[in-house]
Amino acid sequence: MSKKRKSINVALAGVGNCASSLIQGTAYYAIDHPIGLAHRKIGGYEASDINYAAAFDIDDRKVGHDLSEAVYAEPNTxxxxxxLKNTGVTVQMAQPLDGASGIAGEKVHVSRAKPANIPQVLRDSEVNILVNLTPTGASKASEMYAQMALRSECAYINATPSKVASNRRWQSAYKRKKSILVGDDIMDQIGSTILHRNLLSFLNERGARVDETYQLDIGGGTESKSALDKKKYEIKRNIKTAAVASVVPYAFPIVAGSSDFVDFMGNKRTSYFWIRGQYYAGANYNMDIRLTLEDGPACAGILTDIIRMVNLVQNNELGQGSVTDLISAYGFKAPPKRISPESVSEGIEQLLDGHGKA
Known part of the structure; x- marks a missing residue:
């Protein structure tokens, strides 16, 4: 009789829309749905092998509630x-810090519950990986969770724009502890950044010139509302613009970022793309594209891969370095090291071929 593989114990910092889709998606793929995953197995693990062992938030509509209830609670859309069945996992209170600041924080009802001892919860729950899903601009909260994961010897996935994985101080700290750190700023499975990057990369490979381009988003989620905060808007815009521009080997005018918040759109986002350039013999082209999608599943789709890839690194003791740089370049907009899309695809396939995939 074959030995049953151990689940991947994950803790979530922030139980928002992405966490809701991620948790529900794990249950959804336990029923053998074949569509929507880039990799059905990674290191022998399926999506349904992810177990949510702990969760933290600051909103009183989630704190103190079972995780199966918290994912549906407002302001989630x-x-x-x-x-979901009852999980037996109660959402714990965290220090609010800057997690409820700015315009997006207006939707948060900060709980008066006593903050949990996060390292103790992580250890008691035997957590392997802590995923940071706090709001854009919550840099203090992101660094606090990075420190808690380090103390508990958990891997840390920073899905936010806060500079953690790309920060040399944090890189060194995780390397000394022989813990895993990947990030920063999750790049959706299907979303504006990955689509814009691939369009420009395709045009460049085909010999076409890109003269100028923009990509603008409107949506009803927390990230879109954060765009109304000028400081947070600039953070996201700079990251998205750099991520898109990196695939073309010359400078050209480019703008990429959220442009407005529309409350009734809920968890949906619409992205508008415009590209102008030249191709053979100076002929001109213009490209207009519109993409509408749900934010939560787009984020959860790539996180399902990242969690299992980090677990693969842990199980095979591959350590912090070239492999984690590859995972960060695969799944994030602002990785510690930028790697070409072709090299990322080749490297990920080699990683999975060498350690089991399906």
């Missing part, structure tokens, strides 16, 4: 995918 993500679509209900499945009916």
């Amino acid at each position: 993500s679509r209900k995918i499945v009916d």
Whole structure:
């Protein structure tokens, strides 16, 4: 009789729309749905092998509630995918710090519950990986969770724009502890940044010149509302613009970022792309594209891969370095090291071929 593989114990810092879609998606893929995953197995692990062992938030509509209830609580607007069973995991209170600041923080009802001892919760729950899903601009909260993961010897996935994985101080700290750190700023499975990057990369490979381009988003989620805060808007815009521009080997006018918040759109986002340039013999082209999608599943789709890839690194003791740089370049807009899309695809396939995939 074969030995049953151990689940991947994950803790979530922030139970928002992405966390809701991620948790529901894990249950959804336990029913053998074949569509929507880039890799059905990674290191022998399926999406349904992810176990949510702990969760932290600051909103009183989530803190103190079972995780199966908290994912549907306001201000979450993500679509209900499945009916979740009681998990037995109670959402714990965290230090608010800057997690409820700015315009997006207006939707948060900060709980008066006593903050949990996060390292103790992580150790008691035997957590392997802590995923940071706090709001854009919550740099103090992101660094606090990075420190808690380090103390608990957990891997840390920073899905936010806060500079953690790309910060040399944090890189050194995780390397000394022989812990895993990847990030920063999750790049959706299907979203404006990955689509814009691939379009420009395709045009460049085909010999076409890109003269100028923009990509603008409107949506009803927390990230879109954060764009109304000028400081947070600039953080996101700079990251998205740099991520898109990196695939073309010359400078050209480019703008990429959120432009407005539309409350009734809920968890949906619409992205507008415009590209102008030249091709053979100086002929001109113009490209207009519109993409509408749900934010939560777009984020959760890539995180499902990242979690299992980090678990693969842990299980095979591959350590912090070239492999984690590869994972960061695969799944994030602002990785510690930028790697060409072709090299990322080749490297990920080699990683999975060498350690089991399906």
